[in-house]
Amino acid sequence: MTISNSDSPLARREALHDRLEQLRRMIEIRSVEERIQKLFAEGHVRGSTHLANGQEAVSVGIARSIDPDDIVTCTYRGHGHALALGVTPAGVIGEICGRVVGCAGGLGGSMHLVEPAVGLMPTAAIIGAGLPIACGAALAARARGTDRVAVAIFGDGSANIGAFHESLNFAAIQKLPVVFVCENNLYGEYTRINLSTPVDDIAVRAASYNMPGAIVDGQDADKVAEAMAIAVARARRGEGPSLVEMKTYRYSGHSRSDPATYRPAGELDAWLKRDPINIFAERLTAEKLLEADGLDQLKAEVREAVEKATAEVLDSPAPELGEIMSHVGAHSAGGDRRHHFWAN
Amino acid sequence: MTISNSDSPLARREALHDRLEQLRRMIEIRSVEERIQKLFAEGHVRGSTHLANGQEAVSVGIARSIDPDDIVTCTYRGHGHALALGVTPAGVIGEICGRVVGCAGGLGGSMHLVEPAVGLMPTAAIIGAGLPIACGAALAARARGTDRVAVAIFGDGSANIGAFHESLNFAAIQKLPVVFVCENNLYGEYTRINLSTPVDDIAVRAASYNMPGAIVDGQDADKVAEAMAIAVARARRGEGPSLVEMKTYRYSGHSRSDPATYRPAGELDAWLKRDPINIFAERLTAEKLLEADGLDQLKAEVREAVEKATAEVLDSPAPELGEIMSHVGAHSAGGDRRHHFWAN
Amino acid sequence: MAKIWIRQAVLRALDDAMADDPSVIMMGEDIAAAGGPFKVTEGLLAAHGPKRVIDTPISEMAFMGAAVGAAVCGLKPVVEMMFIEFIGVALDQLTTQAATMRYLSRGRLTTPLVVRASAGAGQGFGCQHSQMLDHWFRGTPGLKVCVTSNARTTYGLLRSAIEDPDPVVVLEPRILYAEREEYEFDRTYRIPLGKAEIVKPGKDATLLACGAMVRVALEAAASSKADIEVIDMLTLWPWDRETVLESVSRTGRLVTLEEAPAGTGWGAEVVSTVAVEAFGSLKAPPHRITLPDAPVPYSGKLEARYLPNAAYVTEQVAALVSTNKAPTPWWRNAA
Amino acid sequence: MAKIWIRQAVLRALDDAMADDPSVIMMGEDIAAAGGPFKVTEGLLAAHGPKRVIDTPISEMAFMGAAVGAAVCGLKPVVEMMFIEFIGVALDQLTTQAATMRYLSRGRLTTPLVVRASAGAGQGFGCQHSQMLDHWFRGTPGLKVCVTSNARTTYGLLRSAIEDPDPVVVLEPRILYAEREEYEFDRTYRIPLGKAEIVKPGKDATLLACGAMVRVALEAAASSKADIEVIDMLTLWPWDRETVLESVSRTGRLVTLEEAPAGTGWGAEVVSTVAVEAFGSLKAPPHRITLPDAPVPYSGKLEARYLPNAAYVTEQVAALVSTNKAPTPWWRNAA
């Protein structure tokens, strides 16, 4: 199954049930991020942008474990999650290039991707902000009588901020249907986890809230999905939140300007040997879902699609000036376009 | 040894090495709080006031375990700690009555007691605020080459706020000489701990920061002091922070307006049987430091001293109007009266 | 007419809002089982159940943020910040997250939430429990701020705030909770956000106030020789330029009565706007009556002086009207 | 004279301050080993050691509060808030704790600390990383706020802020860090807090600006037919009433150029004060040039329009000077 640029976020999300599409999506994430890096060099991207190459299995593993009307909050390091959840390459690249085809119409930028149709809240640029918001989404899901869950994705460094603690405690005492996913990529900006956090595993902190804490191989999309399934099922059953820690790694530096020279020699290489795309491709090969040259073919296919999306973005205009004032409040010209979650 | 109203906070603090004085101080705390309650009824106290009757052993146990130039931060529920650390009854009662003899000259009120001479920072009225401040004091102590420690005292309910988490993590990673003391009196305002906190023991949260966590009988001043001694020694040795949980109980409601009807029947009675003053008095009797009628005699003595202090307070004027503007910044009329900690 | 406590107007507004709209929920510390630290939520738990009236742990960031998430997902959360100072540990969720949600989603996600908080001085709660702090919110694009002043405005503003499609902060002067007043509830009564009210017409000067200062303004007007027009601002952001400008164009004099140090008070925004828009129609310089530039003192004697009272306001307004020069605040020389 | 990056002025001020006073320490995220997210602390760790240049976990409340405690206990902490928005999770420690410490101890405990933060728009960081937010601090009794505008003022203000006995917020326009400028360091150079500077004298109007808007103001003045006096405010609280009032008394016209939506901008305070104190000496209504009432947009085209540029300022000032009427902002009709 191949998903074209013109497919809707929802269709792209549904397609993720297919194992080959899961692989394809991981490749797409990698490809889109590579393209974004190039677009930065070419002067199409402003501000900063945070790549998550190496973490694709986490994104796809999560996305395939929840439904499009489950809610996700995540961070500025959100390209992968957005794509996995269903946002189109043009939607992501477009936003980062500040064009109208962007998923936030160019108002948000790299740190603020969004797609209500697949449950993606605006990604937050303030550390920890997404966790309480996910609690609220979970609370609303329950109050409105649905069995929807919320997933809060955040980094290892973010596990040291107050909002982490308050949210886990609040969710636990309220038994909220929320899954806290820590992407432990060993670094918060330029600081290795051991220099900011006195424990190796964020998951141990689950005990402070009497909730399950799981440690997961974040390079293996199946393991990610498995762990998510357990936590999500628990949440849907009304048994409360979980903390799931994905051990992963970002190949690039923190943001575009970071050469990541602070990493110990050999660390990156060791992680590259456990590349999530390769791991999953091998698995699909073993499952006879992927031919010998299937991976290369997929990569070429995806690269072409990403180029097409990029062309579409670069053809797309910047927003009208009126957009500045159109979505400030209900009184603004943009008016009411409210997305209704779980309508009827 | 008897400490008169005219003794300085520092002298009162030094006196606390004496076991009989420790008992006397607990009685004093109880007495002062009873008097404050009466002063409230008599219209001398404004705003609110938070009694800690039942928690006297924690206050005295802590105060006798640290030196006057160690730093203490605590909360609005601070009468007991202030008295134990050395603030005079007139200083406490005076502040609560808004008089110049008050330890903050009547500017602060019940929630803001202070005495630099014995290391007491202004008690904070915002939950959690004292923990980071204690971290900073500890950091300064170390940076200035002293072996001073900081003690942050807070309640069980406060262990759910972000500042708790951030402070413990920060102190742990920096190995700061700070002792976090949680007075677990089972309630945060009108809410029992089990309704706000998914774990029974706050001390278990120490594991999230890879620091020791101790659970202590907070009704026994000796046990309190013992546990504090271990944590303080560790801090002084440069080995980092500890979390010490004192199991205790407040006999009164949260604040003056709270009849505490939310408490399960029998709970208060059970705790009254383990009254910290009685426990300590029995111990001193066994140690032959207290005569048969010694406790009653002490109580009478203390009550008289507290009455004297109260009279002194009620004779003391309200602050001059100029005080409003005198201590806003260095430019204010109050000028520089800065206390220099650890000046040699 | 029945005499009620003003805090009953809060309760009634919340109760009616919850009854009228099942998507309204409440969160805060001790608001449910205990009925609220100020008893303004008494009975709501029994009436609407624990799924809608939620006691939270002491974690303002968590429940303020939960309100944001819940609002986006179809609820209308009303958050109680017991004392407005407490949002100092959670401001991000309101001003940075809630207020940008609509913008960042181009109108697809909105946060119809209300933060209500007790605020203000006068009761000896000390400097960390006695401020208005509206300046933390005022002017933030996407956010509205209003202040209640009596039973009627409490009911009218709260109902409107809860129905508003965007985030609203409602500051309730704590000192008014225990005041009694004649008021007949009308379930349909609303005060439109963004509108001020002329509560006493007058010809010689326009005296603007909000919150607990409204009654001080009215008292001052009542005892003034000059004929003072008193306006209750009601909403501080966006504030009612039209009503204020129209009034000033008639009276030719403007005085603001603000429960805030001058550097943080709403009067700066209003006076500056009037200076721009009504330049020429002023007979005297505009004048701001504010708190001194100092924290709120505890001692009763000091707090009584710290807060403007009717006599002081009367005197200040009289000086302005009679001399057409702005009088000096008492604390300018004391500083 | 040597050309330097403005960010080097930050570095040099910090380095000199640490060398001159052993009680100065620094805390922040990635300021030590990594030399700072904006490279303004490069080399400080090597020069002054890990006990004085401290990398913190991501926990603004902890290290902001630690600065308060450390300041009381004899250090002079300089805290870096990478982007000023981040203090939204820790505001309490600065405005409620640090700012009341002196008051609550009657002068016995003080908090000589500095919060420095990058601030402002123009670089595509989006609406949660592009604000000035000085209104969160301005006017808080006990707190000072200043804004740097070039290498010299960066050095001068930072050194003064670090030496100040009370808490000071120093906002550094992020967009200036990578600007180059001729500047010769003078270790003794200080800019007194609370003083503004006339950076270009003029006769027809007083144009007030701070931060990145100062150079916009200067460009506008340079290309104006009218003779514009440009004042760099430097300190926003307490601001320099004397210099401003004196200037306005000469020029008779006042324009503020603010990088903030009108509802949060410092111009309200200044204009309202001028309206009170210089009532009568104004030939035209005061005029505020502000950002529109909207979050900071990401797209370059939008952000370029969102921020006032020299051409727009020139046009607005010209309109005021020639008509003595306040012109309408471009966005008033777009809203």
Ligand SMILES: Cc1ncc(C[n+]2csc(CCOP(=O)(O)OP(=O)(O)O)c2C)c(N)n1
């Ligand atoms: C409150 C706050 N503090 C600091 C920052 C700056 N900041 C952005 S990303 C980052 C590191 C986060 O690390 P981690 O949580 O591990 O996530 P990762 O970037 O590795 O995905 C920091 C400190 C911020 N955005 N918000």
Ligand SMILES: Cc1ncc(C[n+]2csc(CCOP(=O)(O)OP(=O)(O)O)c2C)c(N)n1
């Ligand atoms: C940030 C903040 N939130 C809420 C409050 C209101 N408040 C004052 S005391 C209190 C309960 C604290 O409980 P606990 O920590 O157990 O201390 P205790 O009063 O039992 O000593 C609360 C919620 C506050 N002062 N600050």
Ligand SMILES: [Mg+2]
């Ligand atoms: Mg990380």
Ligand SMILES: [Mg+2]
């Ligand atoms: Mg408690």
